[in-house]
Amino acid sequence: MVATAIVPQGAATSSSTPDVYRAGRFEPNDFAIASEDNGSDGLILPLAGLRAVLEGNSVSNRRLGLLFSPADRFEEVLPLLGQLAVIAVDFPKYADGRGFSHAARLIRAGFGGEIRAVGDVLIDEIPLMRRVGISAFEVKNDTTRRYLSEGRDPSPNLHYQPGALPEPPAGTRPWLRRRAP
Template identity: 50%
Template sequence: PEAGRPALVPLPRFLAGPEAWRRRPGPLGLRVAPGEDVRPLASHLAGIALVAIAFPTFSDGRGYSAARLLRERLGFTGEIRAVGEVLLDQIELMRRCGFDSFSVGHEPTRRALAAGRSGAMRHHYQPVGTVPELPAGTRPWARLSPA
């Protein structure tokens, strides 16, 4: 990897020998494939700078759950990156689940982002614990993102 950038190691490879990876110099990042369980990382998160979660197709939503587990249950404070076929209208939902960076492979989405469009939405039907939100209206679960 480039100097100062995390080496990205597949999750199963890291879990097979985490201490060896911790001894290497430089920041450490992990690649999580769809369906891989991130809970075994609980005792290792302090030394990890980046978790890159793969989205091989826009219709595979398992990465959303992995990001929420990392942020809300495991307390991961490092970077969580969505990698792959991410669509414009998914980006705001991904942010709500804990993603804070994106490596977008979907060309129309890349063009829209380059043009300044974000796909942002303010009204949500379910609360999350990863971003600040306000109750909205009389429905107990309705939320409003700050402007």
């Protein structure tokens, strides 16, 4: 069951929440991160804020999501997975790869909602983010937005190593090396 709550709207820090890139196109963002809250259908809260809302048993029509920061412990998030519609994995800077591990672990734990990359999302990381289960991207970088808008998505269709998502059926990957019998 996805949790919903009455959460007061914070002061917006930007005039609008960036569109979300999913399924090959930019779509309106239906979730806002708490610091950028503009009254969207859903609200993404940091772990401490989410816990406070869930413990308060406030109910409304607003869907809740988690802002999964690099320093958050996976074990603390695990019990909340069934109550979340979206998990926004934060990539605060290009060189911080902890979000990749978080996303892969969410998939392996059975999270069925949307996993969204937020923060410093760059074009060359998107193929790797998809491999670990991220399906939506809040892209603020102008170059990345332009490339994706032009259909210049660098994601390959063939992979040698398995990712976090289910792989094609056996025998359909002719490029995979097999040991001789």
